Amino acid sequence: MGCDGGTIPKRHELVKGPKKVEKVDRNAERAAKWKYCALSQEKLRRPIVSCEVGRLYNKDAIIEYLLDKTADRPNMEVVTHIRGIKDIKELNLTDNPEWAGERSNTKGDVYEDLHCGMFICPVVGLEMNGKHRFCYLQTCGCVFSDRALKEIKTDICHKCGDLFKDEDLVVLNGTKEEGEKLREKMEQKRAKAKTKKSKKSKAAETVATPSESKDDTKDPEVDGTESSLQTDGESSQSDVAGTSSSTEGSKLSKSAASKRSVQEMTEKSEVFKSLFTTHSSAKRTKAQTSNWVTHTPYHF
Numbered sequence: 001m002g003c004d005g006g007t008i009p010k011r012h013e014l015v016k017g018p019k020k021v022e023k024v025d026r027n028a029e030r031a032a033k034w035k036y037c038a039l040s041q042e043k044l045r046r047p048i049v050s051c052e053v054g055r056l057y058n059k060d061a062i063i064e065y066l067l068d069k070t071a072d073r074p075n076m077e078v079v080t081h082i083r084g085i086k087d088i089k090e091l092n093l094t095d096n097p098e099w100a101g102e103r104s105n106t107k108g109d110v111y112e113d114l115h116c117g118m119f120i121c122p123v124v125g126l127e128m129n130g131k132h133r134f135c136y137l138q139t140c141g142c143v144f145s146d147r148a149l150k151e152i153k154t155d156i157c158h159k160c161g162d163l164f165k166d167e168d169l170v171v172l173n174g175t176k177e178e179g180e181k182l183r184e185k186m187e188q189k190r191a192k193a194k195t196k197k198s199k200k201s202k203a204a205e206t207v208a209t210p211s212e213s214k215d216d217t218k219d220p221e222v223d224g225t226e227s228s229l230q231t232d233g234e235s236s237q238s239d240v241a242g243t244s245s246s247t248e249g250s251k252l253s254k255s256a257a258s259k260r261s262v263q264e265m266t267e268k269s270e271v272f273k274s275l276f277t278t279h280s281s282a283k284r285t286k287a288q289t290s291n292w293v294t295h296t297p298y299h300f
Contacts, residue, residue, distance in 0.1 A: 027114070027115065029130075030115075030129060030130030030131070031114075031130075033056070033130060033173045034056070034117065034128060034129055034130045034173060035118070037056065037057050037058040037061050038055040038056060038057055038075065038078050038079075039057050039058075039061045039062065039065060039073065039075055039078055039079050040057075040058060040061040040073070040074075041074060041075070042058060042061070044056060044058060044118070045058060046093075047059040047090050047091075048090070048091050048093060049062060049088040049089060049090050049091060050088065050089055050091055050136060050170070050172060051079075051081065051082055051087060051088050051089075052081070052087065052138075052170060052182060052183075052185075052186040052189075053081065053170075053179055053182050053183055053186065054170050054171050054172045054173060054174055054178070054179065054182055055078060055173065056091075056172065056173065057079075057088070059088075059090065062079070062082065062085075062088055063085075065079055065082070066082070066084065066085065081183070081186065089136070089138055089141050090141050091136055091141050091142075091143050092140065092141045092142045092143065092159065092160070093119040093128075093143050094119055094120055094121070094122040094143070094159075095118070095119060095120075096116070096117055096118055096119055096120045096127060096128075098116060099116055099117065099118050115127075115129050115131070116129065117129035119143070121134070121143075121144055121145035121147075121148050122142075122144070122158065122159050123144060123145070123148035123152065123158050124145050124147055124148045124151070126145045126147065126148075128143070128145075128172075130173065132145050132146070132147065133145065133146035133147075133171065133174075134146065134171075134172045134173075135149065135169045135170060135171050135172060136169075136170055136172060137157060137162075137164045137168050137169065137170075138164075138168045138169075138170060139157075139162050139163070139164045139168050140157055140159075140160050140162045140164070142157050142158070142159040142160055143172070144158060144159075146171075149169070167185075170182060261278060262276050262278065263276075263278050263279065
């Protein structure tokens, strides 16, 4: 069958060789890592957070995952190391002024750079699109390119001015080897935190036990002094009654002194005394007072 009408088959049509390995498009892979959330596969939008391994997420997606970990979601294995909100850091990103959005070119008559990144490095100006290596600081969350950190070596953040160490740098969307190193660093950090907590709890227990033993030794002495306290209490009650009467008398004298008229104060000036209604200028003479008082006067 076949080969009718003078058709000549070629070798690749007759002999089937090994299948070629499908290669992943690098541009598509970069866009998936740098423009989409690693958990929900939705487009990245502020606020954007990152974990200790260096992946990018939408903060809303992480909060939904932490609230309900039983729900079925794609890429659940990506966030298994995130135990709480303390394991992520909100990123302080710098917007790219050349980024106009994905739907800015609706007519199709303008060249659109598909590799343009939404964010840039605030020091060098490199776009955060996957072609350049970027890091963020765990102390403040500011994001910089690796080139800026190498060219300007300092212990102070270029954007906010906070101090940081080399241990605080986390590579964003690094290679597999970098991801494994960051995961080992994360596990070591968590192990150290556990040992510190256990040491603190043991120290608190040791402090509590000697105080309890001291209280037990003081109990019999308290029983022996109860009778003396009772006799002292009876004498103290009479003393308290005498002191209470004296304090009441002092309070009455103070209140009487405080009720003294302002006009009788010699240290005050006449201008100050004239501000009050008790001053002579505020009082009306007989000529100024009316002969009658009506509540609803009618004048015609």
